[in-house]
Amino acid sequence: MAHYKSKKITQLREQLLAWYDRSARDLPWRLPPAQGLKGQRPDPYAVWLSEIMLQQTGVATVKTYYVAFINRFPTVQDLAKAPLDDVLALWAGLGYYRRAHHLHAAAKDILARGGVPTQPQTLQKIQGIGPYTAAAIAAIAFDQPVVPVDGNVERVLSRLWLIEAILPAAKPIFWHEAQAWMSTHRPGDFAQALMDLGATICTPRTPACNLCPWQSSCGASKQSRQGEFPKKQVNKKKPTRYGTSWVHIDPDGVLVTKRAHSGLLGGMLEVPSTSWGDDPSSDPCLGPVDLPKGVTWLDGGYIDHVFTHFALRVRVFSAYSPKSLPVVGYQRLGLDALAGAALPSLMHKIIVAGRSILAAQSIGLDQV
DNA sequence: GAGACGTGGGC
DNA sequence: TGCCCAAGTCT
Numbered sequence: 001m002a003h004y005k006s007k008k009i010t011q012l013r014e015q016l017l018a019w020y021d022r023s024a025r026d027l028p029w030r031l032p033p034a035q036g037l038k039g040q041r042p043d044p045y046a047v048w049l050s051e052i053m054l055q056q057t058g059v060a061t062v063k064t065y066y067v068a069f070i071n072r073f074p075t076v077q078d079l080a081k082a083p084l085d086d087v088l089a090l091w092a093g094l095g096y097y098r099r100a101h102h103l104h105a106a107a108k109d110i111l112a113r114g115g116v117p118t119q120p121q122t123l124q125k126i127q128g129i130g131p132y133t134a135a136a137i138a139a140i141a142f143d144q145p146v147v148p149v150d151g152n153v154e155r156v157l158s159r160l161w162l163i164e165a166i167l168p169a170a171k172p173i174f175w176h177e178a179q180a181w182m183s184t185h186r187p188g189d190f191a192q193a194l195m196d197l198g199a200t201i202c203t204p205r206t207p208a209c210n211l212c213p214w215q216s217s218c219g220a221s222k223q224s225r226q227g228e229f230p231k232k233q234v235n236k237k238k239p240t241r242y243g244t245s246w247v248h249i250d251p252d253g254v255l256v257t258k259r260a261h262s263g264l265l266g267g268m269l270e271v272p273s274t275s276w277g278d279d280p281s282s283d284p285c286l287g288p289v290d291l292p293k294g295v296t297w298l299d300g301g302y303i304d305h306v307f308t309h310f311a312l313r314v315r316v317f318s319a320y321s322p323k324s325l326p327v328v329g330y331q332r333l334g335l336d337a338l339a340g341a342a343l344p345s346l347m348h349k350i351i352v353a354g355r356s357i358l359a360a361q362s363i364g365l366d367q368v
Numbered sequence: 369g370a371g372a373c374g375t376g377g378g379c
Numbered sequence: 380t381g382c383c384c385a386a387g388t389c390t
Contacts, residue, residue: 168369
């Protein structure tokens with residue numbers, strides 16, 4: 001590290017921390033910087049939980065889930081002793097459900113370890129905690145001198161220093177660049193300040209450079225090339241897959257079953273469905289053979305849903321039975337229990353579509 | 369290294 | 380509509 005850059009970094013650190021002291025976002029899991037300056041630290045459990053929820057997920061979305069989660073499971077003990085299904089139900093709609101499985105297993109692990117580890121190296125041994133999250137928890141919860149590198153930090157640093165390296169291959173370069181900022185002076189606040197800057201000022205599109213404490217030092221801003229950074233590999237187009245689902249409602253509720261614990265929507269509930277294939281005209285009769293017999297299936301059209309790596313078009317059929325109709329291998333989910341169930345957004349959409357078709361036909365009016 | 373893994377919002 | 384984006388991790 002050249003001496004001039006080291007000196008520059010010290011100055012920039014102070015500018016950013018000063019900005020953070022007056023501009024820090026007020027977040028449910030966060031300790032305000034003023035309290036941190038008085039020697040307080042946030043609850044490591046809260047920091048860990050928030051960081052897991054924030055992986056690839058926006059702050060606005062996480063807030064609601066975080067509050068519900070921390071109220072239901074105020075401590076790591078509460079989480080560790082809870083049934084997995086309760087955890088999945090609270091996670092429903094947040095996505096990346098493997099995170100919830102990891103979180104539950106990690107709670108037991110953390111208990112066994114006597115608490116949340118303080119060192120990045122140890123933190124990374126825990127399920128669901130990678131290089132970023134380990135550094136974030138160590139810095140924010142324990143004021144360890146590390147600089148977590150997430151998408152915000154990559155964007156901010158690439159613009160500041162005009163780093164042309166292409167992500168994600170260049171992740172090691174960014175990690176190295178970021179550690180040059182490491183300091184024992186307020187490392188937790190510095191980490192959060194960097195992320196706040198990326199989230200509120202140095203945004204992907206139309207950054208608010210005029211409000212940025214680093215504007216006069218920013219290479220991209222000087223050259224009006226903010227939009228070029230960070231350099232990223234272009235995304236591949238995602239394929240479309242097709243399937244069929246059946247929404248069956250009787251007095252006990254809608255017919256559902258639990259998906260396998262591994263893979264897509266792992267451990268979550270689903271309505272009877274075909275597998276999802278590449279053929280748009282695949283025969284829906286290839287679906288579950290144990291659907292209720294002797295009911296009239298109404299065609300509910302289709303609904304579209306987009307996953308990370310493929311788009312999905314599901315044809316929906318729905319039917320109502322005025323008397324209980326149990327099906328082997330399935331359970332009934334009461335219609336008043338939908339909101340609190342482990343239903344992924346996709347399945348929620350499908351059920352809503354199925355119900356609206358029945359309602360439109362005035363079928364089972366008071367029940368559907 | 370590349371692909372799997374959700375969802376909602378912005379433009 | 381479609382594409383990008385959001386505090387990544389695991390295989």
